[in-house]
Amino acid sequence: MRSFTLLLETLEYASAARDSVNALKRYMNQVDDEDRIHAIALLTGRKPRRIIPAARILSWSMDLIDIPDWLFEECSQVTGELPEVLSLLIPRRESMPERRLSEWMNMIYALDRQSEEEQYAWFMRHIPEADPAGRLFMLRLISGRASLKVSLPVVVTALSELSGLDEKILAKRLSQEWTPYTLTYAELVRPEERSDRVSLPYPFHPVIVDTHAFQSTNEERWLLEWKWDGLRAQIVYREGQVHIWSETGVLLSNKFPELTSMASAWPEGTVLDGEILAYSEGIPLSLTVLQARIKKKYVTAKIQAETPVVFNAFDLPEHKGQPLHAHTLEERRTLLETLVRETAQPALLLSTLVPFTSAKDLDKMLALSRMERARGVLMKKAGSGYADPEAHWIFRKAGTLSVHAVLLYAQKGTDELFSHYTLGVWNGKQLVTVAKAEAELGTEELLEIDDFIRRNTLEKFGPVRTVRPELVFEISVESIHESRRHKSGIVLHTVRIIAWKKDKKAREADTLVSLKRNIM
Amino acid sequence: MLEFTDKGIYCSRGNFYIDPWRKVDYAVITHAHSDHAYPGSRSYLSHEQSAEVLRLRLGKHIQLQTLAYDQPLFIGGVKISLHPAGHIIGSAQVRVEYKEEVWVVSGDYKTEEDGISTAFEAVPCHAFITESTFGLPIYDWQPQHIIFQQMNDWWKANKEDGKATFIGGYSLGKAQHILHNIDHRIGPVYVHQSIADTNRALAADGAVLPAYRTLTPETSRRELQDAFVLCPPALFNSSWIKNIEAYETGYCSGWMSLRNFRKRMNVNRGFVLSDHADWKGLNAAVRATGAERVFVTHGYAETLARSLREDGLDAEVVQTLYGGAGDDDHPALPGDTGEEQL
Numbered sequence: 001m002r003s004f005t006l007l008l009e010t011l012e013y014a015s016a017a018r019d020s021v022n023a024l025k026r027y028m029n030q031v032d033d034e035d036r037i038h039a040i041a042l043l044t045g046r047k048p049r050r051i052i053p054a055a056r057i058l059s060w061s062m063d064l065i066d067i068p069d070w071l072f073e074e075c076s077q078v079t080g081e082l083p084e085v086l087s088l089l090i091p092r093r094e095s096m097p098e099r100r101l102s103e104w105m106n107m108i109y110a111l112d113r114q115s116e117e118e119q120y121a122w123f124m125r126h127i128p129e130a131d132p133a134g135r136l137f138m139l140r141l142i143s144g145r146a147s148l149k150v151s152l153p154v155v156v157t158a159l160s161e162l163s164g165l166d167e168k169i170l171a172k173r174l175s176q177e178w179t180p181y182t183l184t185y186a187e188l189v190r191p192e193e194r195s196d197r198v199s200l201p202y203p204f205h206p207v208i209v210d211t212h213a214f215q216s217t218n219e220e221r222w223l224l225e226w227k228w229d230g231l232r233a234q235i236v237y238r239e240g241q242v243h244i245w246s247e248t249g250v251l252l253s254n255k256f257p258e259l260t261s262m263a264s265a266w267p268e269g270t271v272l273d274g275e276i277l278a279y280s281e282g283i284p285l286s287l288t289v290l291q292a293r294i295k296k297k298y299v300t301a302k303i304q305a306e307t308p309v310v311f312n313a314f315d316l317p318e319h320k321g322q323p324l325h326a327h328t329l330e331e332r333r334t335l336l337e338t339l340v341r342e343t344a345q346p347a348l349l350l351s352t353l354v355p356f357t358s359a360k361d362l363d364k365m366l367a368l369s370r371m372e373r374a375r376g377v378l379m380k381k382a383g384s385g386y387a388d389p390e391a392h393w394i395f396r397k398a399g400t401l402s403v404h405a406v407l408l409y410a411q412k413g414t415d416e417l418f419s420h421y422t423l424g425v426w427n428g429k430q431l432v433t434v435a436k437a438e439a440e441l442g443t444e445e446l447l448e449i450d451d452f453i454r455r456n457t458l459e460k461f462g463p464v465r466t467v468r469p470e471l472v473f474e475i476s477v478e479s480i481h482e483s484r485r486h487k488s489g490i491v492l493h494t495v496r497i498i499a500w501k502k503d504k505k506a507r508e509a510d511t512l513v514s515l516k517r518n519i520m
Numbered sequence: 521m522l523e524f525t526d527k528g529i530y531c532s533r534g535n536f537y538i539d540p541w542r543k544v545d546y547a548v549i550t551h552a553h554s555d556h557a558y559p560g561s562r563s564y565l566s567h568e569q570s571a572e573v574l575r576l577r578l579g580k581h582i583q584l585q586t587l588a589y590d591q592p593l594f595i596g597g598v599k600i601s602l603h604p605a606g607h608i609i610g611s612a613q614v615r616v617e618y619k620e621e622v623w624v625v626s627g628d629y630k631t632e633e634d635g636i637s638t639a640f641e642a643v644p645c646h647a648f649i650t651e652s653t654f655g656l657p658i659y660d661w662q663p664q665h666i667i668f669q670q671m672n673d674w675w676k677a678n679k680e681d682g683k684a685t686f687i688g689g690y691s692l693g694k695a696q697h698i699l700h701n702i703d704h705r706i707g708p709v710y711v712h713q714s715i716a717d718t719n720r721a722l723a724a725d726g727a728v729l730p731a732y733r734t735l736t737p738e739t740s741r742r743e744l745q746d747a748f749v750l751c752p753p754a755l756f757n758s759s760w761i762k763n764i765e766a767y768e769t770g771y772c773s774g775w776m777s778l779r780n781f782r783k784r785m786n787v788n789r790g791f792v793l794s795d796h797a798d799w800k801g802l803n804a805a806v807r808a809t810g811a812e813r814v815f816v817t818h819g820y821a822e823t824l825a826r827s828l829r830e831d832g833l834d835a836e837v838v839q840t841l842y843g844g845a846g847d848d849d850h851p852a853l854p855g856d857t858g859e860e861q862l
Contacts, residue, residue, distance in 0.1 A: 006670075009789070009790075010788070010789075013787070013788050013789070014788070015788070019681075019788075022681055026677060026680075067657055068827075068830065070826075071656075071657065071823065071827060074656060074820075074823050075656050075657060075658045078656060078658065078778065079658060079778060079779070079780075080778075080779055080780055084778075084779055085658060088657075088658035088659075088777065089657055089658055092660070131662070132660075132777070414757060414758070414759050414762075415759075
């Protein structure tokens with residue numbers, strides 16, 4: 001189990017996905033198949049339900065911990081959650097044999113069927129056997145507090161590199177209903193079968209972000225399309241089965257039952273590429289709304305009613321069982337239009353295409369983006385094939401918003417100058433924090449601001465200084481979204497601090513009300 | 521026999537101070553960390569293995585007298601001797617005896633043998649002045665061979681992934697502790713310039729350290745690919761390290777047993793390795809002295825004192841300025857919480 005808790009620690013503090021993949025592969029190479037399938041189950045969110053309530057865990061632990069109550073209280077104040085303080089205080093039983101993860105998990109799953117007395121006996125006997133990290137893991141697990149999930153692509157990539165199987169096939173197998181007791185590791189990585197292929201999407205046609213001015217050439221005809229704030233996906237309908245794939249290789253079929261049942265009415269052998277959008281009364285909602293729905297474990301009728309979704313189709317990689325790689329975008333588009341018209345499903349929309357005649361068309365669309373609630377414009381070559389890597393689609397982002405905000409807190413950057421600012425806007429007579437970023441200013445200005453900060457520090461919290469709220473900055477913001485996690489009720493995406501507005505007074509900064517008007 | 525004054529722990533009969541934080545005439549130093557050895561006093565007394573490192577930190581020309589462990593010195597009729605504290609190389613407990621009454625000032629100490637500092641010895645006394653940096657029962661160290669096994673495994677794994685391994689540790693103490701115990705067969709071991717300076721001073725006083733290479737501005741980043749690099753944690757935020765293609769960072773401290781400290785350090789790995797005694801170590805050390813009176817200083821002083829009182833000892837808290845910056849097991853470095861500081 002020590003190797004598993006080490007894996008958890010590594011995953012928690014890994015700075016790059018590649019590091020997580022390597023750590024997982026290293027772990028998998030150290031353990032047997034039984035441990036492997038248990039680890040994958042835990043890392044993909046398959047864990048036992050809460051078995052023992054926290055209050056009972058506390059009272060049982062106190063039978064092991066021999067210290068006065070006041071001392072326990074002092075310890076609790078220093079540590080975080082309850083399982084942590086217990087894991088550190090329960091006396092260690094020295095030189096116990098190291099148990100494998102699967103042994104522990106077998107015991108924990110068995111606990112669920114045991115009487116309270118049996119559970120107590122198990123707890124007293126086995127919890128002290130593990131090291132503090134192992135204990136913390138188990139106490140969290142049995143009290144239902146563990147959150148061990150890592151991103152699915154990390155698990156899929158590691159398994160694919162270990163087994164040589166296609167990532168999509170693994171993603172599909174992992175997203176089915178299984179437990180470590182119904183699926184073995186060998187079954188999970190069994191060789192590819194025909195039925196695996198049936199579910200697979202096409203490699204997503206690549207999109208690149210371009211910020212340069214558009215150079216038009218006469219040889220190519222371009223088509224323009226809104227890029228909504230949705231989730232790109234392919235819906236695959238073959239042999240009576242529907243699979244919905246995200247661009248990152250996550251299978252989303254069970255998150256969107258309404259789209260799954262919709263696709264069952266399509267002709268055999270249909271694959272659509274498009275965007276899933278949260279959509280209400282003809283208006284596309286923000287991606288954050290959609291993501292909140294995806295996070296829910298069960299998609300109830302209530303959730304479907306609260307956050308309705310549509311599929312905005314823009315391409316057709318496969319039609320009636322025939323791959324359309326070689327067809328041009330215009331040819332695919334004609335077939336797609338017919339399909340959407342004939343099926344006439346309210347949740348299946350067809351993207352709006354605008355022919356490109358001059359750079360003015362693009363500018364006009366970009367200018368309209370914000371009003372249309374689009375994130376920008378996609379440019380596609382009319383004559384390009386779906387699998388043509390040279391003919392990537394170009395995403396041009398909508399213009400940014402400009403906001404004036406007041407410097408509230410500052411922190412030093414790597415060069416010892418105060419260059420990381422937290423900024424706020426007015427909410428009535430109070431300033432409320434809305435953005436944090438590194439200032440993109442010249443050294444001279446930074447030095448001047450640094451000097452101001454040092455002379456106008458109101459309080460220090462570790463490396464952070466509270467600054468007298470006087471300086472106003474212009475920030476550029478890509479979009480503004482509602483957020484329950486932020487005190488201001490909003491979150492700003494892609495914030496850049498671009499100018500110090502020396503001529504502006506703090507009271508001239510923007511207000512929360514004006515920012516909220518721009519929520520997507 | 522000893523008093524707690526605003527300059528430090530004072531013996532009026534011998535007119536000397538132990539670890540004073542103000543300039544005094546005669547300062548007895550337990551060890552060379554900056555919260556125990558302040559500059560500016562007229563003359564100093566320390567263990568012989570602390571001499572060069574004290575000169576390095578306080579100035580070449582300090583007036584310094586040294587003693588071996590257990591070698592007595594009489595000042596004004598007071599018998600002073602130094603005894604191993606096991607905290608760092610050359611760290612000492614100060615035993616003070618007058619007319620059969622014995623007081624011991626522990627300075628900082630740890631009870632587990634680290635292989636490089638002379639092992640802690642319990643010194644029987646009537647009054648014992650103890651630190652309490654880790655004076656809560658949640659601090660319960662695993663044996664260091666387990667921690668070093670973890671550190672070796674981590675280094676090996678980084679090496680396999682083609683990554684340099686950087687471990688942050690204070691230049692005096694943790695650096696030598698790790699340098700001595702890490703498995704040098706895995707790959708080259710580098711130390712930061714500030715650690716090399718300290719090592720040289722320690723070696724001049726007879727410390728035996730394994731061979732290592734010194735990190736210089738000329739060291740190519742490629743050389744470090746499979747290396748283990750000991751450096752001050754401040755290096756983790758430098759632009760220098762950010763230019764290295766692939767590396768992992770780790771940090772060793774008793775505080776790494778707490779998740780909130782662990783998170784704040786923002787490193788890839790935390791190792792629970794300390795040069796201070798844990799709760800069991802503190803309690804065992806206090807009892808082994810047989811002292812009737814215990815004075816508890818820097819750390820969780822109130823807690824340890826109360827717990828000792830409940831066990832029937834005469835224990836009280838005394839205010840000192842120890843436990844500030846200068847030692848990575850003190851909380852000042854990983855983001856001070858305030859409550860542990862006196």
